[in-house]
Amino acid sequence: MEHVLDNPIYYALTSGHSHISKGTDEVKYYIEDITAFAGLKDNSQENLNTLYKISPPESLFVFFSTTPVEIPGQWKLLNQINMFQFVFRNKEIPKTGATGITDLDLQHVTEMINLVELTKPGPFLAKTIELSNYTGIFTEGKLAAMAGHRFFPSPYREVSAVCTHPDHLGKGYAYKILQEQIKRILLRAEIPFLHVRNDNDGAIKLYRKLGFEIRTDMMAYVIRKEA
Structure with missing residues (x-):
């Protein structure tokens, strides 16, 4: 049986995040505006064609896979990470x-988007904050660091951004914010x-120091729907 973390986006969209998902059973x-991720029960040509339809x-989507995927021609492959x-x-x-850590809300979204655009940790849209528990550290009134939650393939909760x-x-x-994120999840x-x-x-060294261990390799495919 497939482990939920082998396909975290799909299992998030069918469990913890089913209320903010669209699509079919597979x-x-x-x-x-929440986030640009898609989850397929399996990353087959048939399911990628269905996503297109x-x-x-x-549309622009990011999907994850533990194995290489051939992208159908109607999609433009923008990046593979x-x-x-x-x-x-x-x-x-x-x-x-939580000294010095601020819970972020809608009033902070513009600053959050600006920080993400500068540092490129991954997509962050106007309503991504609805995925919850975004926290930040401010220095001289400006957002200096942040992190939050993203995928929720229950009982696993992803730390992101x-x-x-x-x-x-x-x-x-980052160390301080990650400790707070870990604490809230546990x-x-x-x-x-x-x-x-x-x-x-640098990030890998930090995550190991905090107590994270590598579970598997994962590939992210960034695809855009061609006219």
Whole structure:
């Protein structure tokens, strides 16, 4: 039987995020403006063709796979990103407090989008914040670092949008925010996981230090619907 983390987007859209999904039983995608991810029961040509038929014009999607996928011709392949999938293996809940960490809400979305565009941790849209638990650190009134939750293939909860403004690297902000994210997930009896580019050595070192371990290789395909 397939493990839910082998296909985290599909299982998120059929469990923890079923209320914000569109599509069919085998082909799912998030409501527009929340995030640009699609999850297929299997990454077959048939299901990619179905996604093309049922999605809006000029749609752009990201989907994950543990194995290489041939992209049908009606889709334009924009990028393929090779990643590691990490899972948090420790059971001990971090005891650090939330001093200096701010819960982010709709009033912060513009700053969040600007930080994401600068640091490129992954797609972040106008309503991505609805995926919940975004937290940040502000320096001199400006957002310096943030992270939040994304996929929820129950009981696993993904930590995502981990980013720090270049002017504030090396100050331990990411470590502090990640500890808070881990704590919140564990207190709900869920299991933290995340994805990172397999060439991002700095982030990989940080995640290992926090208690994450590599579970598997993962590929992200970025595709756009051609007219």
